[in-house]
Amino acid sequence: MTIQVRIPTPLRRLTDGADEVSIEAENVGALIDNLEAAHAGMKDRLCDDKGDIRRFVNVYVNDEDVRFLKGKSTILKEGDEVSIVPAIAGGAL
Amino acid sequence: MIDFTEEQIERYSRHIILPEVGGEGQSKLLEAKVFMIGAGGLGSPIALYLAAAGVGTIGIADADVVDMSNLQRQIIHDNERVGVMKVESAKQSIEKLNPDVVVKTYPYRIDADNVREIIREYDLVIDGCDNFPTRFLVNDACYMEKKTLISGAMFRFDGQVTTFKPHEDKEGPCYRCLYPEPPPNGLVPSCSEAGILGALAGAVGTIQSVEAVKEILGIGQSLSGKLMTFDALRMEWKKLRLRKDPACALCSDQRTIFDLVTYEQACELPFGK
Numbered sequence: 074m075t076i077q078v079r080i081p082t083p084l085r086r087l088t089d090g091a092d093e094v095s096i097e098a099e100n101v102g103a104l105i106d107n108l109e110a111a112h113a114g115m116k117d118r119l120c121d122d123k124g125d126i127r128r129f130v131n132v133y134v135n136d137e138d139v140r141f142l143k144g145k146s147t148i149l150k151e152g153d154e155v156s157i158v159p160a161i162a163g164g165a166l
Numbered sequence: 167m168i169d170f171t172e173e174q175i176e177r178y179s180r181h182i183i184l185p186e187v188g189g190e191g192q193s194k195l196l197e198a199k200v201f202m203i204g205a206g207g208l209g210s211p212i213a214l215y216l217a218a219a220g221v222g223t224i225g226i227a228d229a230d231v232v233d234m235s236n237l238q239r240q241i242i243h244d245n246e247r248v249g250v251m252k253v254e255s256a257k258q259s260i261e262k263l264n265p266d267v268v269v270k271t272y273p274y275r276i277d278a279d280n281v282r283e284i285i286r287e288y289d290l291v292i293d294g295c296d297n298f299p300t301r302f303l304v305n306d307a308c309y310m311e312k313k314t315l316i317s318g319a320m321f322r323f324d325g326q327v328t329t330f331k332p333h334e335d336k337e338g339p340c341y342r343c344l345y346p347e348p349p350p351n352g353l354v355p356s357c358s359e360a361g362i363l364g365a366l367a368g369a370v371g372t373i374q375s376v377e378a379v380k381e382i383l384g385i386g387q388s389l390s391g392k393l394m395t396f397d398a399l400r401m402e403w404k405k406l407r408l409r410k411d412p413a414c415a416l417c418s419d420q421r422t423i424f425d426l427v428t429y430e431q432a433c434e435l436p437f438g439k
Binding site for chain 2: 081082092128129133136137156158162163
């Protein structure tokens with residue numbers, strides 16, 4: 074099924090500036106793989122060498138962090154929206 | 167309740183008229199002590215709105231001087247203050263805006279040796295700093311000193327705001343529940359070269375001020391347990407659930423962090439490149 078994925082500004086260089094992309098996937102792990110296939114470089118930003126989602130990147134399905142669902146095995150259903158929320162630090166600059 | 171002067175009654179009349187604030191709430195604001203980390207992009211609107219609201223004591227820490235490139239967003243400073251310590255410039259602006267406010271300045275970097283002692287004398291801490299090591303340090307210190315922390319961050323066109331008070335709310339997360347540790351050097355942008363839409367600082371900082379005032383007044387719903395994100399390009403706010411990590415190294419039963427940790431500053435940008 075098609076899932077809408079929200080891309081944070083730091084990663085929009087990989088999506089030609091698109092703030093949202095449509096990805097076919099049944100679960101979060103497949104979604105990351107298919108994101109990588111469509112937008113090379115994405116997986117390296119989201120996952121570590123072991124393929125686990127990096128600790129300073131949070132992936133949300135709707136308003137829930139996948140770490141508190143089933144991680145990369147979290148099943149996606151039609152209409153779900155996935156958001157990528159990386160740690161950002163700027164304030165005073 | 168404080169005996170207001172006539173000038174104070176007039177100054178705070180739009181607060182006092184609100185049933186949720188009233189004279190009692192305004193007294194709470196005047197008696198409140200808030201500590202802010204950073205007198206920059208986020209710190210500017212935070213300090214100005216807290217001062218205007220009559221927050222009685224505002225402590226501000228920042229080790230930098232005002233630079234011309236700050237003025238695109240750091241609205242508490244001005245052209246004539248380029249080269250002046252940011253905390254001093256902020257103090258001047260606040261005192262001009264509202265003489266009721268006592269401003270305490272800390273013109274140096276917050277570190278593991280000074281942070282706990284400083285925040286101990288405040289009721290509330292607001293983080294608007296520009297780097298991960300300080301964010302973790304402040305989070306840990308606030309947990310140890312049982313202080314509520316209102317945290318805001320921004321990058322390019324994105325903003326994030328939340329409140330951490332795991333000492334009050336058993337289900338409440340801390341910053342380490344959101345991000346367990348700082349990104350390794352070079353993996354996430356955190357420095358000024360990345361660019362920032364100036365007015366975004368106003369949007370994010372102002373939400374922090376609203377949250378701070380509500381926290382002092384004890385009204386409404388807190389952002390504890392929620393991460394508010396703002397995407398300025400889409401012009402969209404979102405509220406995401408932020409849960410306590412049952413394995414959090416700081417605030418869970420499996421705690422392993424008992425002392426403040428000093429992390430090295432990362433300053434490269436490949437996450438977005």
